[in-house]
C-alpha cells in the first residue's frame with residue numbers, strides 16, 4: 001500500500017516560495033497519519049516561516065507527553081490543553097501550524113480557526129486504511145492513544161471528516177504523494193486561491 005508522504009522527504013532548498021499577501025497563517029488539518037507535521041515543517045521551510053506542531057506545543061506547555069496527558073489526566077484535559085495551545089499559536093504571524101487530528105472535532109477550535117483573520121486552513125486527506133498504514137510505520141506507532149482501538153478510530157475518522165472538509169479552504173489528496181509533492185500542491189492551491 002502506498003504511504004508515500006511519511007517517507008523521509010528530500011530537502012527543499014529553494015526558499016523563495018510565497019503565498020498571497022492576505023495569508024499570515026497556514027493551518028494543516030487532517031487525521032493522524034495525514035502528514036501534517038512532515039508537510040508543515042517543509043512548507044514553513046520553503047516559505048521561511050516558523051513551524052509549530054500543536055502536539056509539541058501542548059507537550060512543551062504541559063511538561064509531559066501527549067500519551068502521558070491522556071493516561072494521567074484523561075482526554076478531556078488534553079482537549080483543554082489543546083484549545084489553549086491553539087489559541088496561543090493563532091496569535092502569531094507568518095506561521096505554519098500542524099493541528100492534532102482531533103482538534104477540529106471541538107466546536108471552540110473550529111470557531112477560533114474560522115474567526116482568526118488571514119488564516120488558510122488546508123486539509124491533507126487520505127483514505128482511512130492509508131492513514132493507519134502510515135501511522136504503523138512511524139516511530140512511536142504504539143503511542144497514539146486514539147489509535148489504540150481501530151474500530152473506534154474508524155468511527156472517529158467518519159465523524160471528523162466532514163469537519164476537516166468544512167473547515168478547510170483547500171483539500172489536498174495526499175495518497176501516493178511524497179511530502180515534497182504535497183507541499184508543491186498546497187502552494188499551488190493557495191496561490192490559485194481556490195478550494
Ligand code: S3P
Pocket residue numbers: 030031032033036055066099100101102103144145146
Ligand atoms: C489525536 C491526534 C494526535 C494527538 C493526540 C490525539 C486525535 O495528533 O493530538 O494523540 O484525537 O486524533 P496527530 O494527528 O498529529 O497524530
